[in-house]
Amino acid sequence: MALNFMDVFYRAYLGEPPNDALSKSMANSVVTQAIQGGIAPYQEYLLQGSIVDTSRDVLLHRLQGLCDNAEGMPQKFQDHEMVFMMRGNTPQQIISFRVRHSLHQRQNWVLRYTGQTEIGDKNRQTLVRTCCDVATSDNVVQFLNEMGFRLDNEFIAKGFFFHKGRMRVTVSKIYKILQHDNLDNLEQLTMSHLVELSVVAPVGQEQIGEDMKAFAEQLKPLVQLDKIDHRRLQTF
Amino acid sequence: MNNPMQSKEEKVLESSIEKLIQRVQDMKNSLGSFIMKLETEYTSMTWPTVLDNFALLSGQLNTLGRLLKGDGMPTLRNHILLPLALNPDRDPEIEKLTEGRVVAFNHDVVPDYLRTKPEPEVEERSQQLITKAVTVMADNAQKQLTVLNKITSNILDIINSHKDDWESECNKNSQQQQTSSMNETTSLLQATLFGKGLKQPRRQEPVTTQQPPTSMQNQTQKIQGGAGKVQSTVKTNIKSGSTMHPYQRP
Numbered sequence: 001m002a003l004n005f006m007d008v009f010y011r012a013y014l015g016e017p018p019n020d021a022l023s024k025s026m027a028n029s030v031v032t033q034a035i036q037g038g039i040a041p042y043q044e045y046l047l048q049g050s051i052v053d054t055s056r057d058v059l060l061h062r063l064q065g066l067c068d069n070a071e072g073m074p075q076k077f078q079d080h081e082m083v084f085m086m087r088g089n090t091p092q093q094i095i096s097f098r099v100r101h102s103l104h105q106r107q108n109w110v111l112r113y114t115g116q117t118e119i120g121d122k123n124r125q126t127l128v129r130t131c132c133d134v135a136t137s138d139n140v141v142q143f144l145n146e147m148g149f150r151l152d153n154e155f156i157a158k159g160f161f162f163h164k165g166r167m168r169v170t171v172s173k174i175y176k177i178l179q180h181d182n183l184d185n186l187e188q189l190t191m192s193h194l195v196e197l198s199v200v201a202p203v204g205q206e207q208i209g210e211d212m213k214a215f216a217e218q219l220k221p222l223v224q225l226d227k228i229d230h231r232r233l234q235t236f
Numbered sequence: 237m238n239n240p241m242q243s244k245e246e247k248v249l250e251s252s253i254e255k256l257i258q259r260v261q262d263m264k265n266s267l268g269s270f271i272m273k274l275e276t277e278y279t280s281m282t283w284p285t286v287l288d289n290f291a292l293l294s295g296q297l298n299t300l301g302r303l304l305k306g307d308g309m310p311t312l313r314n315h316i317l318l319p320l321a322l323n324p325d326r327d328p329e330i331e332k333l334t335e336g337r338v339v340a341f342n343h344d345v346v347p348d349y350l351r352t353k354p355e356p357e358v359e360e361r362s363q364q365l366i367t368k369a370v371t372v373m374a375d376n377a378q379k380q381l382t383v384l385n386k387i388t389s390n391i392l393d394i395i396n397s398h399k400d401d402w403e404s405e406c407n408k409n410s411q412q413q414q415t416s417s418m419n420e421t422t423s424l425l426q427a428t429l430f431g432k433g434l435k436q437p438r439r440q441e442p443v444t445t446q447q448p449p450t451s452m453q454n455q456t457q458k459i460q461g462g463a464g465k466v467q468s469t470v471k472t473n474i475k476s477g478s479t480m481h482p483y484q485r486p
Contacts, residue, residue: 048421048425049416049421050416050417050420050421050424051415051416052414052415052416052417052420055415055416058415059415081428083431152431152435153431153434153435154434155427155428155431155434157428174424174427174428176427176433176434177434189423189424189427189433189434190420190423190424191420192416192417192420192421192424194421194424194425194428195416221415222415222416223415223416224416224418224421228421228422228425230425230429233422233425233426233429233430234429234430
């Protein structure tokens with residue numbers, strides 16, 4: 001029964017599984033993994049970069065030309081992101097969840113878990129990390145607090161959203177919240193916008209990396225979208 | 237003694253003329269093919285291919301010029317061509333050599349092909365100009381010369397300053413192309429991933445972490461109090477615990 005359900009789920013959401021034997025076995029392992037874990041394993045393919053504020057509009061124009069939602073103004077967003085952490089017995093054991101909620105549509109709350117970022121070898125074009133996004137109700141913060149998670153940091157991201165096929169591009173400015181309970185009292189963190197190109201897809205679709213690389217090439221030399229090793233950034 | 241020297245010179249002359257003929261032949265061929273292309277492919281020809289052909293021709297002209305000015309080339313002006321006889325009849329040899337352009341070495345073509353001076357009309361006009369130049373007063377000429385020099389140098393200055401402007405503008409543009417910075421990317425990512433620079437404003441953390449132990453303490457002490465051991469200390473402890481409590485009741 002369960003297998004059938006997952007099969008249906010797989011077909012409905014992820015498309016017809018490819019026919020060759022390798023993909024089939026991969027698809028099967030995906031399905032079994034999904035059954036065992038209770039969630040469908042998704043991976044986020046990620047390229048990151050930044051653009052200085054003065055050149056932002058040039059980038060927006062180019063993205064408007066390249067992406068699907070070309071007509072009209074680019075879609076704006078303004079999100080409040082809170083990072084919750086729970087520390088285990090050793091300092092390495094840290095579990096963190098990110099709660100994002102839109103300040104434009106206040107009812108939109110998303111809880112996100114991301115795994116360790118894999119840099120991979122040279123053949124891999126993007127960063128890859130497992131991820132899980134869950135839409136939640138507005139009491140998720142209370143829920144996390146009661147589970148023992150503590151707010152580690154928070155910020156406001158204001159920016160623009162584009163998509164091309166299943167690729168997602170965000171151009172956002174990160175703001176520091178000066179007063180914990182006042183989301184209007186903000187201070188910009190840098191003179192640049194963060195640019196992220198990402199795709200969330202089922203495990204084992206390495207082809208996406210090539211598409212993303214090709215897309216990133218089209219944004220050069222305006223933005224240098226790269227796979228940036230997060231572990232190296234951690235030492236500060 | 238004289239004879240071998242002469243033959244050596246002759247050899248050099250011959251070989252250099254051979255080279256010249258080779259170059260001119262090359263140029264003739266490419267000109268011919270270019271003209272052919274222009275006549276037959278003018279519908280499908282693109283501007284870049286025309287430019288390519290021009291570039292080829294100008295390159296060949298350059299090599300020809302270099303050959304003429306080169307060290308190995310004897311001074312050709314010291315050699316003269318002396319026509320001994322004209323022949324009004326068709327000469328198959330010369331026709332073959334010139335590929336049918338000159339059929340006979342006669343009085344009709346010789347003045348054109350062996351010309352060493354400009355045409356008489358041209359010569360006349362240049363003579364006129366020379367006499368006119370001679371009649372101009374030396375003072376006047378000097379004055380005009382300085383004026384001309386001044387104008388030329390002015391124009392040169394203007395052109396140079398424009399060139400500088402252009403170049404600086406180009407440089408500026410290339411500098412403006414620096415639209416992203418790795419440092420900014422790094423700090424943005426460090427902030428969004430690890431909260432670097434974002435944690436500072438919150439001072440509640442120590443309070444919240446402190447809170448559970450105190451309440452725990454209270455509870456255990458209450459339990460102790462319930463057990464009836466050392467009541468006085470329990471009371472004071474409860475009091476201090478309640479003042480430390482961050483959420484005071486009104």
